[in-house]
Amino acid sequence: MGTRHKRLTALVVGVTAAVVLVFASNASAYVLEGPYWHGNPPPGTCCGNFTVQKPGGWYGSDEAMFNQAMSVWNNSAALVLFNVTPSSPLKIDDTNDSSAGWDGITYMNYVGNQFTSVTSVLNFSYTYAYSVAKGGSVGAHELGHAIGLGHVPASQCALMNPYTSTRWDTCGIAGPVTDDINGANHLY
Numbered sequence: 001m002g003t004r005h006k007r008l009t010a011l012v013v014g015v016t017a018a019v020v021l022v023f024a025s026n027a028s029a030y031v032l033e034g035p036y037w038h039g040n041p042p043p044g045t046c047c048g049n050f051t052v053q054k055p056g057g058w059y060g061s062d063e064a065m066f067n068q069a070m071s072v073w074n075n076s077a078a079l080v081l082f083n084v085t086p087s088s089p090l091k092i093d094d095t096n097d098s099s100a101g102w103d104g105i106t107y108m109n110y111v112g113n114q115f116t117s118v119t120s121v122l123n124f125s126y127t128y129a130y131s132v133a134k135g136g137s138v139g140a141h142e143l144g145h146a147i148g149l150g151h152v153p154a155s156q157c158a159l160m161n162p163y164t165s166t167r168w169d170t171c172g173i174a175g176p177v178t179d180d181i182n183g184a185n186h187l188y
């Protein structure tokens with residue numbers, strides 16, 4: 001009798017936990033970094049317009065990966081547009097650093113919560129082995145940082161998942177999904 005009662009209690013706890021999880025995943029799960037690009041778009045107009053400066057040269061397919069990254073954002077429901085221009089405080093670049101533990105990184109400078117300059121970087125030491133689509137997923141993730149999005153929990157299938165092994169290999173995320181789009185549209 002006592003054992004049966006314990007099992008019932010455990011079942012109720014389990015159901016409660018499941019309900020909490022459902023609510024958690026339905027909430028706006030995007031995470032904001034804090035700093036973002038103020039005044040973009042100008043009041044009353046649509047869409048953050050982000051000019052992007054490219055470097056003089058690239059390793060392998062890194063440029064194609066960043067082109068793919070801009071494309072998946074531009075073709076999503078996020079109210080943001082990336083365009084390449086000769087000079088911009090938002091830069092993309094790549095490196096070939098075998099000592100680094102990352103395939104992409106974004107360096108951010110800001111005053112208060114206003115970005116002053118941001119550089120998103122791919123690491124050819126990893127991306128040389130990636131398809132353009134997989135590298136594009138990394139680039140799109142870094143561009144998410146570059147406009148002000150932070151990491152969602154490592155268990156969540158979203159562009160802003162911190163790990164390529166989860167984001168791409170497990171979840172198959174190539175570009176912004178609902179949570180990422182909601183985050184971008186909250187800011188711009």
Ligand SMILES: [Zn+2]
Nearest residue numbers: 141145151162
């Ligand atoms: Zn990240």
